[in-house]
Amino acid sequence: xxxxxxxxxxxxxxxxxxxxxxxxxxxxxxxxxxxxxxxxxxxxxxxxxxxxxxxxxxxxxxxxxxxxxxxxxxxxxxxxxxxxxxxxxxxxxxxxxxxxxxxxxxxxxxxxxxxxxxxxxxxxxxxxxxxxxxxxxxxxxxxxxxxxxxxxxxxxxxxxxxxxxxxxxxxxxxxxxxxxxxxxxxxxxxxxxxxxxxxxxxxxxxxxxxxxxxxxxxxxxxxxxxxxxxxxxxxxxxxxxxxxxxxxxxxxxxxxxxxxxxxxxxxxxxxxxxxxxxxxxxxxxxxxxx
Numbered sequence: 001x002x003x004x005x006x007x008x009x010x011x012x013x014x015x016x017x018x019x020x021x022x023x024x025x026x027x028x029x030x031x032x033x034x035x036x037x038x039x040x041x042x043x044x045x046x047x048x049x050x051x052x053x054x055x056x057x058x059x060x061x062x063x064x065x066x067x068x069x070x071x072x073x074x075x076x077x078x079x080x081x082x083x084x085x086x087x088x089x090x091x092x093x094x095x096x097x098x099x100x101x102x103x104x105x106x107x108x109x110x111x112x113x114x115x116x117x118x119x120x121x122x123x124x125x126x127x128x129x130x131x132x133x134x135x136x137x138x139x140x141x142x143x144x145x146x147x148x149x150x151x152x153x154x155x156x157x158x159x160x161x162x163x164x165x166x167x168x169x170x171x172x173x174x175x176x177x178x179x180x181x182x183x184x185x186x187x188x189x190x191x192x193x194x195x196x197x198x199x200x201x202x203x204x205x206x207x208x209x210x211x212x213x214x215x216x217x218x219x220x221x222x223x224x225x226x227x228x229x230x231x232x233x234x235x236x237x238x239x240x241x242x243x244x245x246x247x248x249x250x251x252x253x254x255x256x257x258x259x260x261x262x263x264x265x266x267x268x269x270x271x272x273x274x275x276x277x278x279x280x281x282x283x284x285x286x287x288x289x290x
Contacts, residue, residue, distance in 0.1 A: 012039060012047070013048060014125035014126070015036055017052070017126070021272045021275070027060060072218070097189075097191065098191050098247050100195060101192065111159070114163075116163065117132050117133065118133060119131065119165065119166075120168055120170075122173040122176035122177075124179075129144075130143075130156075139156075141179075143265040159196065160196070193244050200238060205242060208222070208239070208249050208253070211252045214281025216274070217254075218255065251269075
């Protein structure tokens, strides 16, 4: 993520989030970030807190490595309980539910034959997003590097060569709004995800859905959760092979030492996603207090 990703066409809070991430080390002032959002400091502060859940200053605190280390330590007991509870069924993600379905072995071999996939690009609070979906669910969600979705579209066509493809930016914008709307109420219906992968990969992706929003885990913990304690590297490869970013939350897996580790769509974006989820988690906890 860089300054080029901040455009006047994006929603104000999305611009502000990415600006805070890009300039976190020098701790920009409220007035500066409000200017990026095109608003007065007072109005921006209220809007940011309403949509994100915390103040811009507090959000900046969530962007540090130190905070990630603290979250990793605090998440251990929560994750042990969540992961050991089982890997089936939908899990909570932000204010949405996500239901994951894997293609059958026969469908895997046919590489999408008989499926109709629509795809396109849209804006999100975390930069441009490339989305593809079928009536059965989202099959691809990525954050294109360099401001172009061409590479992601080519990858989609390679991975689902048997499917019927069509470009539909209007449908993609509508779907993106449902997925990323910061002010949305909990979804009445699950957001479905349709994945194409090996049995091991699907097992890992299901484990990721058991990680509560705002919590972090490590590759080793995921490996233990799926009964493959010596498969940390294979888990890392499966996490990296995830084609449905954000909804299948590979961004919640970090290195054992608390470092962010890798992320296909950029560490700055991973930092923004984690800070956003932590903000929403704290906002929900505050609402639940008597």
